[in-house]
Amino acid sequence: MDFDLTEEQSILKDSLDRLLAEHYGFEERRRIMASPEGWSGEMWGRYAEMGLLALPFAEADGGLGGSPVETMIVMEAFGKALALEPYLPTVVLGGSLIRFGGSDAQRAELVPAVAEGALKLAFAQGERNSRYDLHHVETTATRDGSGWRISGRKFVVLGGDSADRFFVTARTAGSARDEGGIGVFLVDAGAKGVSVRGYRTQDGQRGADVTFDGVAVGAEAAFGDPEGGLALARRAVDAAIAALSAEAIGAMAAMHALTVDYLKVRKQFGVPIGQFQVLQHKAVDMFVAIEQARSMAFYATSMADSDDAAERAAAIHAAKVEIGRGGRLAGENAIQLHGGVGMTMELAVGHYFKRVTMIDATFGDADHHLRALAAGGGLFQAA
């Protein structure tokens, strides 16, 4: 067992941290967020140059053969910088669906395009009443000759307003909450019958609600078994949760560092407020929560590519609970310890807080995953 980065991984981390420190300061980020797209095409190009967009794909497919550890490094750096580019939807979610569900032909078509930055993806899975259940799918895919027709509405599609293509979960058999009878299809954003309502999310990222109205796709649009796609969807979301855990750690650690610095410079009653024990202890509580959450982000990362779905799910549930709870503790205390200025848009701390809060609400909050873990028999059954 070891927790070390390899030399190559350390280089990746250092060069990405450097890139973001140079180009993703608070003011630059504000400018990027205010642009029409809400993210930076220039940065996207730099990520492509660095190989970040090729990272998780197999070398044989045109990727760099990176493991979940590489994804963790990237996402932690993005968390620290509060980066806005659609890396999670394209490379992590879309990338996982391609890696684990794509045929040779599908991978050959898609991987190079993603890797060079020419293709942005989004995973349209959530519905109005699905909450966090991937198997709650009312959107339908019905046979139409050799292809399919897809109809339904998808909500809160991350990166949905900039995606060139959507992965869509759609029901091919059974009823709304059946685990079987779900397919994963790839649909062009410009196809007839697709309409996209884009918006900014609370944390300055982008999302969309997407309507599919009898959209015709060919047989090649199906990824994997059109009636057995749930396992694939779960696998991609598990990978996304591991990545989000790393992003949350980046944001939490940055928020904590800002808070500790602030406690040392802000003076009241003639002394830096960090001299007050009650405030010190809150900062320590944040620190302990972040280290515990970091441990679980490592755990999620180490399990993200596991083929054992049950073991992987238990680890992912546990990590998401820890990230959700620890993120809330760290975020709320960061604001509290900053006092009034923590409430303003002018300080980074509030933006970190908002990102960490929205991460909890993405792909299942702490309550959701705790319930799922408990129903599945807990964490130490097999140990």
Place this chain on the structure above:
Amino acid sequence: MDLRYTREELAFRDEVRAFLAANLPEDIRRRMLDGDYGSKDDLVTWSRILNARGWAVPHWPERYGGTGWDPMRQYIFLEETQKWPAPQPLAFGVNMVGPVIYTFGNAAQKAHYLPRIANLDDWWCQGFSEPGAGSDLASLRTRAVRDGDHYVVNGQKTWTTLAQYADWIFCLVRTDAEAKKQEGISFLLIDMKTPGIEVRPIVTIDGGREVNEVFFTDVRVPAENLVGEENKGWDYAKFLLGNERTNIARVGASKQRIARIRELAALEFAGGRPLIEDERFREKLAAVEIELKALELTQLRVVAADARRGSTGKPDPASSILKIKGSEIQQATTHLLMQVMGPHALPYHDHDLDGSNEPPIEPDYAGPAAPHYFNYRKVSIYGGSNEIQKNIIAKAVLGF
């Protein structure tokens, strides 16, 4: 980064399990499972079995009887023995005074005391706290005055765990009343049979007699029992308190308790079905499991860091995280175990009546639950309270 055990580590774990299966007497294991931890005989028996195998003091340097295991193997050994469960070594000897002696003691002290600690020939207890010196330990007032070849000790120690069994006590004593309070303290080894020592029990809220007051009245201690230099005892005490990183989190013990909670929650009924099927109960248990898993990995990160750079032997603020979370989880699990019993947590199972004609109180396994919970309020108080641990992190990590 690879969070799986290596093939060699798994083989080692199997070796430990096989040793436990073959060598730990079943009646001792049974008593451990029942939550009956106090038996001196059980611990002596088990310590000598371990010592015969060369495993009584795994983390000590090899020349003093250690195993030479890397930190990961030490951790695996600890976890497996706690999960089994086997009696845990007497910390006051093996983890506290032993390392102080082999680090700061002289050759004669090492030769005499260390083998006797490993074999539990000497039962050690700790003379640090005093009625007026708890979290502010350096304000201690027990005096040792040099008189020829002896120190004459007067004063009082308290919270002395299992002093009733002890052959020896290691004490912090004031040898220079004029110096700054941390600089006038020495580290003295005292034979409990010396005239002038009196041990009085303190009955704790669980009804147990685990801790004591120890009174010293003109106790004459040979000067050769001083460890290291006179007036440097505070440094040795800080070493002792910060030295303990591998066992402070008690991960294996908490895992074992969680297994016990599952086992007993299947036997207790709530709403007409086994409690373990209750959704809310399961969520509470799962929440503790997650915290424990995180703690285990945090612990392993510390272990791995130690393995990489070599243990510095210096106090490490990481121990404070392990202490805080470890104690919180121990307290959460003892509380859950008590909750499992529901109303059956109420009856006090008085062991003074064992062997009488009174029929036993049912279910027998419910007896230790509430006392155990009451008793474990101690874990966030002893060894530097959790608030003191937060002060340490605030100062050492956050730079306040």
